[in-house]
Amino acid sequence: MDFWEVIEERRSVRRFEQRDVPEEMVERLLGAAIRAPSAGNCQPWRFFVVRRPEVKEALAEAAWGQYFVAQAPLVIVVCAEPQRSAGRYGRRGVELYCLQDTAAATEHILLAATALGLGACWVGAFDEQAAVRALNLPAGLRPVALIPVGYPAREPGGRTSRRRLQEVAETII
Ligand SMILES: Cc1cc2nc3c(=O)[nH]c(=O)nc-3n(C[C@H](O)[C@H](O)[C@H](O)COP(=O)(O)O)c2cc1C
Structure with a gap:
């Protein structure tokens, strides 16, 4: 799949086969995550790969009963480490950069999953706080995204709609 196909094909997948995801694929997802850009290259992120059913269930509960989270063979929890960004950027690092950096890493994981035929x-x-408890996270880590990952259970549905480009973008000459 070339880059543009990956962009076109990526969509949110919420139903998964029970088939396991090989560890080498998980490594490729995480390898993609850490290639994301980050402010000052601070890399204020940590990733937890959750396969244990009880912990996945606790995460699904933390996600207000989004049980598809527990049905995926694994869940990658992306955490921000604000103090890594604070050291260099102070409040802007804590309130903005560490969240943008982890969002970029999250999107890399989603795109890499698509490229590998995963959902x-x-x-x-x-x-x-419920996610912190589920993972027994050390102080200083803020969970910012849960990413259930697996083989899609069926052909992904149609694409979700987007606002028109003309509505959201303009050129300033
Ligand atoms: C910051 C963020 C939070 C999201 N949270 C949820 C969520 O809690 N549950 C869910 O099912 N989808 C969630 N989504 C997925 C969006 O619903 C989805 O990306 C959007 O509807 C567009 O669909 P697509 O991803 O298939 O293009 C989230 C997406 C983003 C970027």
Whole structure:
């Protein structure tokens, strides 16, 4: 799949086959994640690959009952480490850059999953403290995205709509 196909084909996948995702593929997803840009190259991120059913279930509960999270063979939890950005950028690092950096890493994972024939979904609606407890995260890590990953259970549906380019973009001459 070339780059433009990946962009076209990526969509949120919320139903998965039970088939396992090989560890080499997970490594490629994480390898893609750490190639993301980050402010000052601070790389204020940590990734947790969750395969344990009880922990996936706790994450699904944390995500206000989005049970498809627990049905994926694995969930990658993307965490921000704000203090890494604070050291160099102070408040802007904490409030903006570490979140943008981890968002870029999250998108890299989604695109890499598409390129590998996997399905994934960016899940951002969850109770942060419940996710911290589910993972027993150390202080200083802020979970920012849950990414259930697996083989799509069926042909992905049609693409979701987008606002027209003319509505959202303009050229300033
Ligand atoms: C920051 C963010 C949070 C999201 N949170 C959720 C979520 O909690 N649950 C969910 O099912 N999808 C979630 N999504 C996926 C969006 O619903 C999805 O990207 C959007 O509807 C467009 O569809 P597409 O990804 O198939 O193009 C989230 C996406 C983003 C970027």
